[in-house]
Amino acid sequence: MILKGKHILVGVTGGIAAYKSAVLVRELKKQGAEVKVVMTEMAKKFITPLTMATLSQNPVLVDFFDPENGAWNSHVSLGLWSDMYVIVPATANTIAKMATGVADNLLLTTYLSARCPVMIAPAMDLDMMAHPATQQNIETLRQRGVIIIDPDEGFLASGLSGKGRMAEPESIARAVSDYFCSKEGSLLGRRILITAGPTYEKIDPVRFIGNYSSGKMGYAIADALGWRGATVELVSGPVQVKAKCGNVKVTKVESAVQMRDAATALFPDCDGAVLSAAVADFAPKSVADVKIKRKGDDLKIELAPNPDIAATLGKMKKPSQFLAGFALETNDEMSNAKAKLQAKNLDFIVLNSLQDKGAGFMVDTNKVSIIDVSGAVSDFPLKSKLEVAEDIADKIELLLKD
Numbered sequence: 001m002i003l004k005g006k007h008i009l010v011g012v013t014g015g016i017a018a019y020k021s022a023v024l025v026r027e028l029k030k031q032g033a034e035v036k037v038v039m040t041e042m043a044k045k046f047i048t049p050l051t052m053a054t055l056s057q058n059p060v061l062v063d064f065f066d067p068e069n070g071a072w073n074s075h076v077s078l079g080l081w082s083d084m085y086v087i088v089p090a091t092a093n094t095i096a097k098m099a100t101g102v103a104d105n106l107l108l109t110t111y112l113s114a115r116c117p118v119m120i121a122p123a124m125d126l127d128m129m130a131h132p133a134t135q136q137n138i139e140t141l142r143q144r145g146v147i148i149i150d151p152d153e154g155f156l157a158s159g160l161s162g163k164g165r166m167a168e169p170e171s172i173a174r175a176v177s178d179y180f181c182s183k184e185g186s187l188l189g190r191r192i193l194i195t196a197g198p199t200y201e202k203i204d205p206v207r208f209i210g211n212y213s214s215g216k217m218g219y220a221i222a223d224a225l226g227w228r229g230a231t232v233e234l235v236s237g238p239v240q241v242k243a244k245c246g247n248v249k250v251t252k253v254e255s256a257v258q259m260r261d262a263a264t265a266l267f268p269d270c271d272g273a274v275l276s277a278a279v280a281d282f283a284p285k286s287v288a289d290v291k292i293k294r295k296g297d298d299l300k301i302e303l304a305p306n307p308d309i310a311a312t313l314g315k316m317k318k319p320s321q322f323l324a325g326f327a328l329e330t331n332d333e334m335s336n337a338k339a340k341l342q343a344k345n346l347d348f349i350v351l352n353s354l355q356d357k358g359a360g361f362m363v364d365t366n367k368v369s370i371i372d373v374s375g376a377v378s379d380f381p382l383k384s385k386l387e388v389a390e391d392i393a394d395k396i397e398l399l400l401k402d
């Protein structure tokens, strides 16, 4: 609920991409925002006010006043209500009017009186988009501080293909939340390192030793901290998941040695680290230059220990920094976790047991206990990894306050 309590005004103008504004409103609502919608007369021809009113749970505003009873729709109070004004789609016509200060509909008068940040998602045919007049108008708005969500390249309603297709509503919603988490949040100004995912240890050019880690837990923690305003340095092994928050900077690595090198380079400038990666403890002693051929009945691969990244960072840790790790255990869970906490010089360790259904690798849920260096243990029920990430972020906030 990144946008909880935020007032977002969505302006819809008359272009074929107007139907996507419905998805944007739904996304913003899902993130907890309060949404109001203002439409132009032309926009009503592409998408109905009923759709937008239902999704935003607020009446849609189109005219300066209600023709039935003369009630005034105040563009000034609408502008003051808004924490952000997002115009989706923004047609060439509306962009030109915004650039020159034309005030011939409610959407535009609200733009002229709004004091909040304004974001536009241009959408039009590729030649209209490329026209110097449009380009100049967009540049004028950019220079005045309007945030421009660049259109994508792709199939256009005209049948042509090129740049002009409106950005997908999910990425517009993300740009809205990125704006707020880059400006505010309980962890603003903090820099936190996360390791996530598995490591792959090469055997030969086509084979490796790996593990089942999906990276979901580490990426969820990275997003949770990023949404709270922290700058997150995420060092990630090979995974399918992607970070959702714009505050998360991803460094992709493959092996434990590469992960150690990236993490040790980043750690000194961070306030702390959460080590959620499932690092392979061993790697082949030597990597074959060519594909190993099948010969005989068995194949012996000699393994050598990998660096322990957590222990390395534990030695580097300054008193102002925190270090947190994970313990995925199958037996003697509590004593194993406490031993790791001490051995690696961690401030807290997140224990999950493979004995618990729904915990561990390849699932969207986790059941954890957080063990503090003081010995205090907090047990949490089975939750989604996103919720577990919030619990871990709460714990980090408390640590950083001390």
Ligand code: CTP
Pocket (backbone or CB within 6 Å): 195, 256, 275, 276, 277, 278, 279, 280, 281, 306, 307, 308, 309, 310, 311, 324, 325, 326, 327, 328, 340, 344
């Ligand atoms: N870890 C690490 N580098 C390693 C091994 C582990 O940074 N080479 C980190 C993990 O990211 C995790 C913590 O150390 O935060 C514990 O990982 P785990 O694999 O449970 O512990 P190990 O020390 O490898 O112990 P074992 O595999 O014997 O249980």
